[in-house]
Amino acid sequence: MSDASNAKTFRWWNIALLGFTTVWGLNNVINNFANQGLAVVTSWILIMVLYFVPYTLMVGQLGSAFQEAGGGVSSWVKALSNNKLAYFAAWTYWVVHVPYLAQKPQIIMVSLSWLFKGNGSFIKTASPLVVQGASLIIFLLFVWLASKGTATLNNLGSIAGIAMFAMSMLFIILGVSAPFITHVQIATPNMTDIHTYIPKFDFQYFTTISMLVFAVGGSEKISPYVNKTKNASKEFPLGMIILAVMVAVSAILGSFAIGMIVNSNHIPADLMANGAYQAFQFLGNSFHVGNLFVWAFAITNTIASAAALAISIDAPLRMLLGDADKKYIPKGLLKKNKRGVAINGYKLTAILVSILIIVPALGINVMNDLYNWLLNLNSIVMPMRYLWVFLAYMMLCRQLDKFKSDYMFVKNRYVGFGFGLWAFFLTAFACILGMVPKMNMATDPSSWWFQLALNIITPIALIALGLILPAIAKRTNNELDEI
Template sequence: MATETSQKQLRWYNIALLAFVAVWGLGNVVNNFYNQGLTVVVSWILIMILYFVPYTLMVGQLGATFATEGGGVSSWIQNLSGKRLAFFAAWTYWVVHVPYLSQKPQTILIAFSWLFQSNGSFVKTANALVVQLLCLVLFFIFLWMSSRGITTLNRLGSIAGSAMFVLSILFIILGVSAPMMTGSSIATAHMDQLSSYIPKFDLNYLTTIAMLVFAVGGAEKISPYVNKTHDPAKEFPKGMIALAIMVAVSAVLGSFAMGMIFDAHHLPADLYANGAYMAFQRLGAFYHVGNLFMWIYAIANAMASMAALAVSIDAPLRMLLEDADPHFVPKALSKKNKRGVYTNGYLMTAILVGIIIVLPALGIKGMNDFYGWLLNLNAIVMPMRYLFVFLAYMLLSRQLDKFHSTYMFMKHKTGGFIVGLWCFLFTAFACVLGMIPKGAFVHSVAGWWFQFGLNIVTPIGLLALGLLLPLIARRHEIAEDITGK
């Protein structure tokens, strides 16, 4: 009894802090400020209330209901529906990491370019195809390191991740207080007028929602902690409300800070790639410390990106293949070497990442345009894994009588189903509209259609591969039955 009690000592503020570190980062502020300017302030408030809060509370109920399953989305689906849909959930969770893995080498190169050049010229002048070939080489180096079980980067990544979190908070404090503390002028005019913050809900605005959803996603990572709280029914929802407030405050104040540093009406075209570095560089100038803030951020971001690349090559693949059902995953993919590495799984990863790194660079000429396209592709593809969270909650709402939970978000079956359906449809809506190319990264009609085609073909192609694996697995089983092996 004493041991069980000691394992349930997390309080609501512990949960809120754990989730905040896992979900939030400065890039979320920079990217969405670039998309929407000051109007993103209202967007952050709306997304928190209408999407993020119900999302986290649904995750809480699912995690508490299937506590012994480790909190994995595929295990939730398997308990609620069956193995086939659970496989597609696991496949989706893995395959959406492919564009993520494709962009991390870019992030590392940009960080080092700022560290050694102290400017963003690399993004502005570099040839996209040449850079992507360098990114491919860099990715293969990390693929090799991951296959050798090198864990040094993981430990350094933990330190760098903590530093990135501290820097995100420091940016807000320094940015908001800069005019008062240093006498610097406010870059954006009319920040004191309410009209500056009201979005225009047109098609251009709707195409940017995917980036907001991408920014607040990932709450399912905290599901294993639900049953470790002191009183799940009371403490967990309180922690999630606190998390939403913390994220909203950070997003709003961070956007204010961006508006004070950059003119929201005339933003640099390379803000996606260089914005955070430029922001810290300008803060360094305001506070008379030169490039110090920018150098610290560049080092932390490079180390955090390298660690994230190494971890994301192996961890999601293990989630897919560790307990793979041979009816859905060909046995060849589950082949391991003496170090316990899924060699054919790594090969599949290398092929898919290689295609996304090199092929689009044949039609997207500028490094900045390529970075912007790939970031927006991540905003389209990554939220697709959240669809299975909301699907699981809808299935759970229909089967409340069958499952016991220490925490309940919605006790009413129909009400729970409607909330789950709302988040599902909103996510799907954001992903589909996010496929429309952003004007700042398109310089011709042909370029627009090229990017639009890639935005459609890439997610459909990645998901469709998951439909082929069970067919291949079935053919292998039939062949084994015939040969008697």
């Protein structure tokens, strides 16, 4: 009894802080401001209330109901349905990292260009084919490094994660205070006009929701801590609500800060790639410290991206091969080298990511458009894994008598199912409309259609491969067993 009590050492503030560092970052603010301008302030409030809070509380109940599963989505699906669905959940969790891995080399190169050149000319002048060729070399180098072990990079990633969090907070504090301390001119006119913050709810607006969903996703990583929380039924939801408030305040204040530095009515095309650096450069000049903030952010972003690249090559693959039923995975993928690395799994990862690095450069002729497209592709593909969280929650609501938990989001199974269905629908809706390219079609029609084709083909191809593997496994595994 005492051991169980002692184990429940997390309090609501621990949960809130842990969740905040897990799901939030400065780029979430920059990317969504680039899509919507200061109208994103209203969008942040809506997405927090209608999506993020229910999402985190559903995750809390799932984590509490399956505390022995370690919080893995595929484990939840397996307990609630069958091994085949669990395999597809594990596959989705792994395969959505392919676009994520494809963009990390780009981010590293942008960071290094700001570190050594002190400006954003790289993203404007570089050849897409040259950059993607260099991205491929960087990626393959990290595949090799990951095959040797990721412990050092993991530790560096933790340090860089804390530093990135600190830089995000520093940006908000300096950005909001700069006009009052240094008397610089506010870039966006009419910041006191309420109409500046009201989105135009048209088709173009709804194509940008996927980036908001992408920004607030990932709270399932906190689920293992539900049962380590003291008085979980009260303190966990309180921590999640405080987390939502913290994220909302950071998003809103961050958007205000960018609006003071960048004119919301004339958003630069390269804001997603260069926005954070330009903002830190502006603040550095305003506070008379030159490029100090730029250098700090560039170094932090480079280390964090490098660590995330190496870790994300290995960790999702381990989850796929470790959690999924082996009869759905060809035995060749399970082969390990002397360091315990699934070497053929690494090769599959390398092939898929290499295709996604090179093919887009053949049809997207401007580097900034390529950078923005790949970031948008991430916002389409990555939320696909959240669909399994909501499906698991809906299945849990139908089996409440069988799976008890210390913490309940809602006690009525029908209301709970409704929340899960709503979140599932909103995520799917955002992913589908997010496929529409964000560039102006009139500027380069062929590039627009090429991007649309890739946005549709890529998720379908990634899902289709997951459907094909069990058939390959059924044939090859039996042949191997006979040998």
